[in-house]
């Protein structure tokens with residue numbers, strides 16, 4: 001008798017990292033439930049999983065809707081089988097300075113990116129806790145540690161994801177649960193995100209280099225799901241950023257202010273009316289796949305254009321240290337000048 005195939009649920013599986021992750025799980029012998037909203041991407045993802053010999057179940061669901069996510073989980077359990085791994089990956093974002101953000105857009109980005117992860121974790125736990133086994137992997141980012149300009153909604157959501165993860169993990173440890181909850185913090189990845197995110201700018205957004213391919217992210221997510229470790233920060237530059245932020249918090253703000261504004265745009269103009277995926281999927285007619293438009297630059301840390309930029313990075317870091325020191329000195333002078341009492 002053949003071995004029973006394990007079952008994985010991937011949210012945001014119609015495109016980008018989620019799509020590559022669905023393929024990685026199918027390749028390693030899983031049947032895969034694909035959760036997202038867009039028809040074209042979901043159908044194409046289902047075909048990719050099936051071509052690799054896995055059973056695939058595509059479920060159209062908006063992860064910001066807690067009830068719909070719970071119903072999707074039940075459908076997966078009924079139609080595909082008991083879920084072994086649940087990956088919370090879906091996201092959306094809006095590029096704009098905080099003072100230009102429309103409150104409803106900020107709220108929607110947080111509902112999908114943060115609450116989507118919460119509702120997914122709750123739905124998975126509802127089925128996994130009684131069985132006392134299973135693995136949940138929540139997809140994080142370097143931007144769950146370092147806030148950068150123009151991404152306040154996304155960074156807020158990703159920081160919140162870490163808080164939710166730590167509390168829930170402690171609860172599972174408290175009850176000595178056999179369910180593992182993990183996070184994988186990704187670096188910049190070449191995905192369709194930058195072609196369909198909402199933006200107030202007239203240039204095509206891009207991830208802050210060094211840029212990695214979605215298949216590299218997918219391998220890390222699969223690895224963590226299989227070994228159940230607490231967390232993984234993917235990419236050497238990402239590890240440096242995360243470590244620096246905990247050591248030199250103020251310096252990080254100054255560095256982000258100088259280095260992470262223009263670096264989030266290409267020179268390519270965009271149509272002011274291009275459709276955005278904040279509220280509705282934009283792949284109703286055409287599948288966008290897992291890759292964005294940055295294949296040429298997606299060599300990760302070893303991409304020559306990133307390596308050539310390192311001296312500039314060092315200069316900006318020195319300027320950030322100086323900027324932070326002068327801000328602290330100003331605060332100290334203000335404190336000294338305040339009348340006592």
Ligand SMILES: NC(=O)c1ccc[n+]([C@@H]2O[C@H](COP(=O)([O-])OP(=O)(O)OC[C@H]3O[C@@H](n4cnc5c(N)ncnc54)[C@H](OP(=O)(O)O)[C@@H]3O)[C@@H](O)[C@H]2O)c1
Nearest residue numbers: 012014015016017037038062063090141188189191193281
């Ligand atoms: N790309 C990067 O540079 C980068 C860096 C660090 C971390 N990450 C993390 O990697 C993960 C994937 O990002 P990505 O770049 O692959 O994003 P992406 O290319 O924009 O893909 C997002 C996926 O989420 C789905 N989605 C969006 N809104 C949804 C909703 N309301 N309900 C259900 N599904 C929804 C989209 O499909 P539909 O539109 O069809 O629903 C799509 O499948 C995210 O957690 C992100 O934070 C990405």
